[in-house]
Amino acid sequence: MTVEALDTHTSSLESIGELAQSLGEPENYFAGKDWSELILPNEVLCFLRSKQTEEDGWGAISTNSKRYDQHRRFVLLIALEGAGQVGVETSLWNLAPSEALVMFPHQAHYYAELADRFSWLFVTFDLPLAFWPEIQELRDSPRHLSEELLAKLDRFLKVWKEANGPQGALESSRILGEILLELASGERLQSLGQESDLVRKIRERVEANLKEDLSVKALADYLGVSGSYLREQFREGAGVSLGHFVRSVRLMQATRLLRDSSLSVREVAEQSGFGSFTAFSRAFGQVYGTSPSVYRKSVAGSPETVPGAPSSIES
Incomplete structure (x- = not known):
């Protein structure tokens, strides 16, 4: 080691020593400075x-x-x-x-x-x-x-x-x-787009009656309009087909129940308005790339472990 390198080495040791002398005694020998509360995507x-x-x-x-x-x-x-x-x-x-x-x-x-x-x-x-x-x-x-x-x-x-x-x-x-x-922690924006009266009525009807008949005919009868008019107006106002909207709302309800309730998978299918367990499993698999049972186990841990690539259902 050269004289210059030796001087640098000695200086570093002295600096570390001074800092170490100023540390004092820990208040708790089993709890140190922690970064675990940092949000690290x-x-x-x-x-x-x-x-x-x-x-x-x-x-x-x-x-x-x-x-x-x-x-x-x-x-x-x-x-x-x-x-x-x-x-x-x-x-x-x-x-x-x-x-x-x-x-x-x-x-x-x-x-x-x-x-x-x-x-x-x-x-x-x-x-x-x-x-x-x-x-x-x-x-x-x-x-x-x-x-x-x-x-x-x-x-x-x-x-x-x-x-x-x-x-x-x-x-x-x-x-x-x-x-x-x-x-x-910032202020919420009041930027919600204005729904048409028809889209609002359909949305409210669907969200409150997932276990009921939500076919185009049933919804059209409820609103007193024709099925073709209902399809056209809903797609124009909501951006997607009525059938797709109903299916997506039911699947969203199913994921919430799988995550937050102790209902069996068959009970989740029923509460979400799917006509059969088979229909539920098929629709769920198309969107999430896995079965409802595997999904439930996955969300009990880390979301990174949820199987399946990003996907969508065509209307």
Whole structure:
């Protein structure tokens, strides 16, 4: 070791020694400084969408796909340029530039209307189930991005883009976690799109009567209109077919019951309004890529373990 290196080595030891002398005695020998309360999203992915397509696919957004999308990951959607309407479950939201919307895993969603010129940022990620309550306020609740949050988002994107290893990925995850927490504590936007009277009546009827006959004929009779008129007006107002809407609401109810109740899978099928256990299992598998029983076991742990790729059901 050279004289210069030896001096540096000695200086470092002295500095460490001084710091060690100033530490004092721990108040608790079994509880130290902890980072476990940090929200650290995992498998973070960022991409931009700025064009529409008439076809299904990953490269663009379609407002004419006539379907709900449902994914197993969180989606943070940020409008950078151009406004649009996003339907999430049974709500329709207006999303304007500098506004953000978080979609939780398996929330059915669709794009109802988009400006001719738009630029929307998508940030998708996984998050351990234990941290879901920390950002629960973001469910079905668009938020405005302050200047501070926009600056933090800019920093997050730069770190994420330049990350070539675990350290960069960890830092970008930490910043994203801060963004989510700040969004969750922010003011809710009153940006819910106005439903037509007919769509509202159908939505309320469906949500309150899942075990009843919700066929087009039954709903048309309830409202006193023709079936063809009902189909046309609902698709125009809600962006998806009536049959698809009813099926999606029933599946959303089923996932809640599987997650939060002790009902058997057959009882869940019945309470959700499926005519048979076979029909329920088939519809569930098409969307979630797994059986109701496996899904229930999966959500009892971490959402990252839920099997199945992102999928949708065509109307």
